[in-house]
Amino acid sequence: MLSRVAARALAAPSAARFFSASAAHQTKVAVLGAGGGIGQPLSLLLKSDPLVTSLSLYDIRGAPGVAADVSHVDTASEVKGYAADQLDQALEGVKVVVIPAGVPRKPGMTRDDLFNTNASIVRDLAAAVARVSPEAHILVISNPVNSTVPIVASTLEKAGVFNPRRLFGITTLDVVRAARFLAGVTGATPDQTTVTVVGGHSGATIVPLLSQTAYGKGVTGEAYKALVHRIQFGGDEVVKAKDGAGSATLSMAYAGAKFTNSLLRGLNGEKGVVTPTFVKSPLFADQGIDFFSSNVELGLEGVEKIHPIGPLSAEEEELMAACLPELKKNIEKGKAFVAA
Numbered sequence: 001m002l003s004r005v006a007a008r009a010l011a012a013p014s015a016a017r018f019f020s021a022s023a024a025h026q027t028k029v030a031v032l033g034a035g036g037g038i039g040q041p042l043s044l045l046l047k048s049d050p051l052v053t054s055l056s057l058y059d060i061r062g063a064p065g066v067a068a069d070v071s072h073v074d075t076a077s078e079v080k081g082y083a084a085d086q087l088d089q090a091l092e093g094v095k096v097v098v099i100p101a102g103v104p105r106k107p108g109m110t111r112d113d114l115f116n117t118n119a120s121i122v123r124d125l126a127a128a129v130a131r132v133s134p135e136a137h138i139l140v141i142s143n144p145v146n147s148t149v150p151i152v153a154s155t156l157e158k159a160g161v162f163n164p165r166r167l168f169g170i171t172t173l174d175v176v177r178a179a180r181f182l183a184g185v186t187g188a189t190p191d192q193t194t195v196t197v198v199g200g201h202s203g204a205t206i207v208p209l210l211s212q213t214a215y216g217k218g219v220t221g222e223a224y225k226a227l228v229h230r231i232q233f234g235g236d237e238v239v240k241a242k243d244g245a246g247s248a249t250l251s252m253a254y255a256g257a258k259f260t261n262s263l264l265r266g267l268n269g270e271k272g273v274v275t276p277t278f279v280k281s282p283l284f285a286d287q288g289i290d291f292f293s294s295n296v297e298l299g300l301e302g303v304e305k306i307h308p309i310g311p312l313s314a315e316e317e318e319l320m321a322a323c324l325p326e327l328k329k330n331i332e333k334g335k336a337f338v339a340a
């Protein structure tokens with residue numbers, strides 16, 4: 001027997017696709033960078049999520065327009081847009097802050113090339129969250145995630161409000177791509193090809209653990225190498241195809257909304273919500289790597305439990321050996337930026 005809330009959620013065509021609702025809680029979500037390529041479709045998808053009761057859209061340009069547009073969608077949540085000088089108002093009372101603010105890649109750029117611009121944007125937004133809504137859960141999309149998450153952590157630490165259970169780098173797009181691409185090569189459907197992707201969110205730091213899945217185990221030799229490369233560098237396909245107009249926005253909005261829904265389900269008390277995300281993690285802390293993405297159980301306080309990465313194949317050991325030193329450099333760069 002479905003609860004009335006769950007039944008309503010399933011009956012709403014816009015919500016049925018991938019959102020699941022488990023309880024009715026008051027949940028205000030802010031999107032910082034809501035006017036952008038990711039921010040706009042992400043705002044629309046969050047408006048469709050029955051677990052979001054109020055949506056606060058902020059950008060240095062265009063957010064009131066996006067808010068007016070999205071607010072006409074016939075779901076229950078309230079939507080309000082905020083102009084450049086209204087950041088503090090936008091953050092009042094928010095439970096979850098999603099940050100896609102910043103510049104995206106152009107062809108030939110790595111995510112690290114975005115550091116100079118995005119580091120200060122993310123730091124300043126994190127400082128505002130620390131000031132206005134220090135209890136909020138912060139979900140970072142802005143690249144390079146391997147560095148921007150440590151930047152947020154250090155900024156919150158400086159303000160004396162860092163809670164590692166409430167900070168997440170969104171690596172869901174890598175998980176989404178891995179499932180889609182593995183389905184493509186095996187003929188299975190993506191719901192059968194869920195892959196745990198660990199490490200970080202750029203090139204060699206993205207480590208798909210194909211050996212841990214029934215379908216992934218069967219992919220070997222050149223096909224394996226090609227699949228791993230596609231999962232690690234799938235973002236480049238989009239950057240190239242958009243030809244200077246940016247990077248993934250629609251699939252990223254989907255991934256961002258999907259992760260936000262998982263977190264909200266955990267915050268609302270649903271048990272067993274587990275997904276990879278880039279968090280402050282003890283797994284490789286003894287090697288000086290204190291942020292890492294692995295399967296994380298999400299619960300009432302955010303991070304409930306960080307799962308170990310589990311058994312690796314020989315190829316995955318090699319991928320990890322390439323991931324760790326690069327990830328360490330990216331993390332240190334982020335921390336050094338705030339310390340400077």
Ligand code: NAI
Pocket residue numbers: 032033034035036037038039058059060061100101102103104105114118121125140141142143144145170171172173174201246247248249252
């Ligand atoms: P975009 O340029 O279309 O949008 C960025 C938005 O941020 C713009 O509307 C801009 O006005 C706004 N913005 C800039 N500074 C701001 C500030 N201080 N406060 C509030 N808003 C501000 O870029 P797009 O395509 O939406 O990408 C955004 C970020 O997401 C990029 O850094 C990109 O690399 C990253 N990204 C992350 C992915 C992931 O898997 N985590 C995947 C794809 C992109």
